[in-house]
Amino acid sequence: FTNAPLPIQLSLCGTRPYAISQWQAASTSNDVDLEDLASSLNKALDAAKKELIRTCNVRVGPSGVDRLGLIATTDIKKGDLLLNMPHDERWELTAATARNVVFKDVLDKDYDGWTGETGLVALQLLNEVARASGSGLEQPTRPVPIQEFMNAWIHALPTSMDHPLLWSESDQEVLQSSSNTKIYRVLDDIEEDATWLVEKIFDKDRTKFPETINLNGEDLPCFSLDGYRWAMAIVQSRSIFVDGSLRLVPLMDMCNHDDTAKEIQGGTMGAFGTTKGCELTATRPYKAGEEVFCSYGPKSAADYLLEHGFCPPQSWKTAVSEITLEIDPDDRFYDDKLDILEFETYDQAPMDPLQSFDVISAPGRDGEPDPAMIQFARLRQLGGLDAFMLESLFRKEVWGFMALPVSETNELAVVNAISEACESALEELNQCPDGGREVCTKLRESEKKALKRTLEFMLREKEALDLKEYYQERRLKDLGLDSEWSPEDDITDPDLSYGQTRAPGGADYDW
Numbered sequence: 001f002t003n004a005p006l007p008i009q010l011s012l013c014g015t016r017p018y019a020i021s022q023w024q025a026a027s028t029s030n031d032v033d034l035e036d037l038a039s040s041l042n043k044a045l046d047a048a049k050k051e052l053i054r055t056c057n058v059r060v061g062p063s064g065v066d067r068l069g070l071i072a073t074t075d076i077k078k079g080d081l082l083l084n085m086p087h088d089e090r091w092e093l094t095a096a097t098a099r100n101v102v103f104k105d106v107l108d109k110d111y112d113g114w115t116g117e118t119g120l121v122a123l124q125l126l127n128e129v130a131r132a133s134g135s136g137l138e139q140p141t142r143p144v145p146i147q148e149f150m151n152a153w154i155h156a157l158p159t160s161m162d163h164p165l166l167w168s169e170s171d172q173e174v175l176q177s178s179s180n181t182k183i184y185r186v187l188d189d190i191e192e193d194a195t196w197l198v199e200k201i202f203d204k205d206r207t208k209f210p211e212t213i214n215l216n217g218e219d220l221p222c223f224s225l226d227g228y229r230w231a232m233a234i235v236q237s238r239s240i241f242v243d244g245s246l247r248l249v250p251l252m253d254m255c256n257h258d259d260t261a262k263e264i265q266g267g268t269m270g271a272f273g274t275t276k277g278c279e280l281t282a283t284r285p286y287k288a289g290e291e292v293f294c295s296y297g298p299k300s301a302a303d304y305l306l307e308h309g310f311c312p313p314q315s316w317k318t319a320v321s322e323i324t325l326e327i328d329p330d331d332r333f334y335d336d337k338l339d340i341l342e343f344e345t346y347d348q349a350p351m352d353p354l355q356s357f358d359v360i361s362a363p364g365r366d367g368e369p370d371p372a373m374i375q376f377a378r379l380r381q382l383g384g385l386d387a388f389m390l391e392s393l394f395r396k397e398v399w400g401f402m403a404l405p406v407s408e409t410n411e412l413a414v415v416n417a418i419s420e421a422c423e424s425a426l427e428e429l430n431q432c433p434d435g436g437r438e439v440c441t442k443l444r445e446s447e448k449k450a451l452k453r454t455l456e457f458m459l460r461e462k463e464a465l466d467l468k469e470y471y472q473e474r475r476l477k478d479l480g481l482d483s484e485w486s487p488e489d490d491i492t493d494p495d496l497s498y499g500q501t502r503a504p505g506g507a508d509y510d511w
């Protein structure tokens with residue numbers, strides 16, 4: 001492929017972890033002419049369009065909300081197709097292509113990084129960056145026009161992003177204590193994977209995996225911790241989950257978010273409608289020249305911030321936080337409980353003994369928690385006289401039993417455990433250091449609201465424990481043994497045969 005000079009230089013600078021000042025100092029996105037960037041990408045797109053796209057009613061252009069975006073090239077009606085692109089490993093970056101094609105001979109097939117699919121796509125992205133500078137692995141193979149399109153796309157990616165993974169350490173610390181969705185977990189995963197990859201793979205062949213690359217005369221980090229962190233921020237903020245895979249789709253990834261738009265989805269295309277791919281449709285009419293949008297999906301404000309680096313208005317409407325519950329490893333029924341969580345949670349995915357659950361406060365809801373959290377908490381607290389439910393005889397039914405109150409003792413323990421988890425999560429949020437970004441303050445307030453609402457709900461539940469119906473009572477009702485009994489009732493009962501005192505199913509149900 002050719003490596004024609006492009007109007008900007010890719011600046012992935014930063015020589016030590018979290019070196020935000022260097023990233024910003026080296027940033028070109030503020031002074032770069034977005035029109036030039038867009039026109040280089042559009043030109044490369046035109047040359048490769050026949051292969052890349054089936055329907056294209058957009059081009060890349062400066063955006064009204066952030067850097068670049070997709071602009072309608074014609075008047076669009078609501079429901080019209082804006083853009084569709086077939087799935088093709090020559091341009092889509094996916095974990096499968098990274099593992100089975102690009103890094104096939106390099107990465108052990110059992111490689112299982114902490115950063116998962118996102119990490120594999122990030123690796124492929126770094127290889128694309130290296131390829132655009134004339135090094136890296138030349139996989140997947142592509143015709144020249146497609147490679148030139150990929151190079152133009154790489155050049156058009158943002159180099160300095162306002163993304164939490166690239167914030168200063170002090171801002172990251174404030175974010176860490178502003179949300180129960182923890183950024184340190186993600187940073188640790190990135191650091192652990194990058195360190196392993198550098199030591200086991202990149203350092204062994206620096207010709208193929210350059211630590212820095214030279215793009216248009218500038219040295220930039222590539223197969224290094226800094227490069228990997230940048231690539232993770234790019235993949236988190238621009239990839240989509242379509243047809244069962246995480247995909248970073250050049251061009252589609254230029255579309256900005258609007259709450260009222262539709263997510264990019266899987267669709268079929270081509271002459272016989274049998275080719276699968278990604279498609280973007282309009283949820284409202286657009287005039288030619290207007291920016292078009294997609295939605296990045298329903299997510300909490302914390303998830304938006306951690307993934308995309310911004311929080312759209314809709315994400316603040318529902319306040320979300322997270323609490324964690326754990327089955328006590330010293331619980332004498334630990335193994336039985338683990339067995340149930342692993343194999344008997346019905347259509348829910350298997351659960352670990354340590355589980356995080358969302359708690360929310362939304363308009364029109366009174367703070368009732370996720371039913372799965374209550375089920376988990378009831379199982380966690382199961383013991384004493386209720387432990388008979390853990391007998392193997394009931395193994396297939398226990399999870400179902402946990403959907404309804406077990407006993408007053410169990411329910412009290414559940415209410416207390418969830419209340420304590422909310423209180424300690426609130427306490428943690430209150431420990432947040434001063435300063436940091438405004439979005440973190442807003443996030444903290446929002447998470448506190450969700451936790452307080454759940455706590456209030458739990459306190460109301462605690463007051464009403466004696467009004468609930470518990471397992472024994474339900475069981476007696478099932479057996480028809482729950483009514484008050486007097487001999488006179490039976491004497492006048494014509495349905496009774498000799499010697500019977502109670503008719504089967506003759507309970508006086510109190511619906």
Ligand SMILES: C[S@@+](CC[C@H](N)C(=O)[O-])C[C@H]1O[C@@H](n2cnc3c(N)ncnc32)[C@H](O)[C@@H]1O
Pocket residue numbers: 063065066067068069156157158237238253254255256257258307308309310312
């Ligand atoms: C998929 S990219 C979209 C293309 C991007 N604007 C560019 O120039 O490369 C997603 C990123 O664009 C920005 N973005 C998208 N929609 C936005 C919006 N409505 N408000 C603010 N930033 C937005 C965020 O930084 C986000 O992480």
